[in-house]
Amino acid sequence: RSSIVPETSLWSSPVPYVLENNLGLNIKGIVLRALDRLRLKSCIDFKPWDKMEEYYINHSFDVMALYSRCFSMIGREVKNGQILQLAEACQRISIAEHEFLHALGFMHEHQRFDRDDFVTINFTNVIQGLEVNFIKAEKDQYTTQSTQYDYWSVMHYGPNAFSNGNGTTITTKNPRFMPIIGQTLGISATDVLELNLLYNCGLSYFMHVNTAKGEKGDSAWLETKRVTSKRKCAIKCLQFYYYHMNSESNDLNIWIREFENEQDFVGRHRLIGRISGNNSSTDTETYKTFQVEFEVQRGEVPSTGGISIDDINLSEIQCPHVTLQIDSLPEIYNQTAQGYTIYSYNVYSTVGYRYSFGVSMEHPFIGMFIQLVSGKYDNELTWPVPDSQVTMQVLDQSPNIQSHMSYERSTYRWGKPEDHGTYYIDDYNQTVYFGPKIGIKNFIPYEKMLLRHFLKGGSAVFNIFFEGSTDIIVSVSSCVDQCFSNCCTTGGATRRSSAFRWYHLKLYCCALDLDQVALPKPNLIFGGTW
Structure with missing residues (x-):
């Protein structure tokens, strides 16, 4: 994964795009999920083309390439609709991310100018005419941003890419990475690092509360930083793990504090969820600058344990249903x-x-x-x-x-x-x-x-x-x-368990009148040896 050097080939955020009408619903959904992942992991945003910009990405569908062709130009190159195509056989989110990273300025990882230290390209096994996919990048035209070679990169081909049937086209110098290259999970941590370095893009918290001591109603608090939506219509999803030990009379309350402006240091405080015994949390809406606050409140039953919270993430992506x-x-x-x-x-x-x-x-x-x-x-x-x-x-x-x-x-x-x-x-x-x-x-x-x-x-x-x-x-x-x-419904389970429970909560991005709208009740699903 080498990236282009000329800044004139980089996009300005938000990057305009068009989804042609002849695209199927499934591929549209995959593309939009891929864009959400890129938004989440970088400072780059995307928006539907408003017919004002000269440069935009045009996601098209070519009937002649129905089952095979997936491609994109590298960097911002063409006015009036730069083609990016995902054919029928390419309907994976990892392939969509791969092609969009091309459009954002990335070549393949196995085309880095230092790739010979890490992989061997077997050109005799490459289909004739497709050797261009394995040619090394020129050092003066592309940069690695000083990142290490990444076998996990979504931009790395697999061992048999474009093979003519006579054997593998890529062999890793270290054999243990052979099953890794060409992974279809999606953009890797080093992909994210280089993307953020290329576009000059600018926490995780843990909390444990011991409820063995204290009186009923005593509380401990953990607050996030203030958050402001990057997008006009942002979907905010709060995700974290919790471990409820010993007494189920202890409550984990989830609050949201909304602020009117930068001079507002008090805000409006509202309870949006509670985990207590087997009760689930509720959904709420927010569209202002806000922070999330976790409160662990001691119950009346004597307790020798407590509640732990870990890996708290708040993002503008869709919650699981x-x-x-x-x-x-x-x-x-x-x-x-x-x-x-x-x-x-x-x-x-x-x-x-x-x-x-x-x-x-x-x-x-x-x-x-x-x-x-x-x-x-x-x-x-x-x-x-x-x-x-x-x-x-x-x-x-x-x-x-x-x-x-x-x-x-x-x-x-x-x-x-x-x-x-x-x-x-x-x-x-x-x-x-x-x-x-x-x-x-x-x-x-x-x-x-x-x-x-x-x-x-x-x-x-x-x-x-x-x-x-x-x-x-x-x-x-x-x-x-x-x-x-x-x-979005809440997920995970609220019963006591020998393991941390994963939990997610949808924070609505719009000002809904909840007195006039009948929202669906949350669904609590948990697994085990049933």
Whole structure:
């Protein structure tokens, strides 16, 4: 991953882009998720082209390149719509990030001028005419920003890229990196570092409260810094881990303090969530400068433990809609039969489709799927499910969200469970239909779960994002509609556990009148050896 030297080839933020009308919903959703990741990990923002800028990225769809071509120019080069293309076979968020990094000014990692110290390029195994993808960069035209060679880079080809069938095209000098190069998780920590260095871009907190002493109602507080949204329509997602020990009478309260202006040092203080026993938190809205405050309050029952909070991250990205945390995953994987599955509860999407999802042990893989379930709104909904996308994700649990390399895949379109599924009679003598499982049995190799931070204390976190077309494609002027349609549920579990629980809370970006809007109730999902 070498980056261009001339500043004239760099973009000004926000970078304008166009998504052509002939793009499918799934690829649009993947592109927008990739842009959100780049926003999250750098100071670079993106915006829909307003027809004023000469330079903008034009994401197009070429019918002649339906299944194969994915490409982008390097840096800002062409006026009136610089083409970036993701064909049908390229519908992964990591590939979208790869092409957008090209557009932002990056060559491939294996084309660095110092690459011969780290890899060997086997040109005799490269398809004739495609050797250009392996030519070294000129030292006077590109810079590495003094970063180390990165086998994890999303800009690094895999061992068999453009192979003519006679063997590998790239061999790492250190054999242990052969399974790493060409990873499809996404932008790496060193990719992020070099991107921020190239564009001159400018915490994680821990808290433990011992509740063994003190009186009922005594509190301890942790405050974040003041935060102001970078975007006009920002989706704020608060994520953290907590460990509730001993007495469930102790409360973890989550507050938000909003400020009117820079001279306001007091602000307006509101409770937005509470974790107490098995009760969940509630959603709220904020669109001003604000800070988040955590309060641990001692209960009346004597306690020998307390509450710990760790890895607090606040970001302008979409919260997961449903979360399934599975504790002791290595033991479950090694001790259960092929196909053993852990299911979530049945939940409703924001527009009324009922569904559940599952994680299955598909040795040597972990499988993941979603299943539509018959619900009370089915006769009022459109079938097959129109213009909707589901993204399945295994969460990278690195402490800093900017270092996350979560693994995810997206899918779309399902039929009505009553027409295509099986049924059973529930406890209320009602017939419930389950649609076919839509997902991937070989979603992620189990050994890959051990390479990154997918496991934390033996626990893995699986997320589902269920989004309709209004969630995916929305103009800046429809900020209120976006915030309401993206109503996010809380995740994780609030019961006491032998492991830290992962938790997320949506902070609405718009000023909604909560007295006039019926928000969906939170969904609490947790896993185990059920």
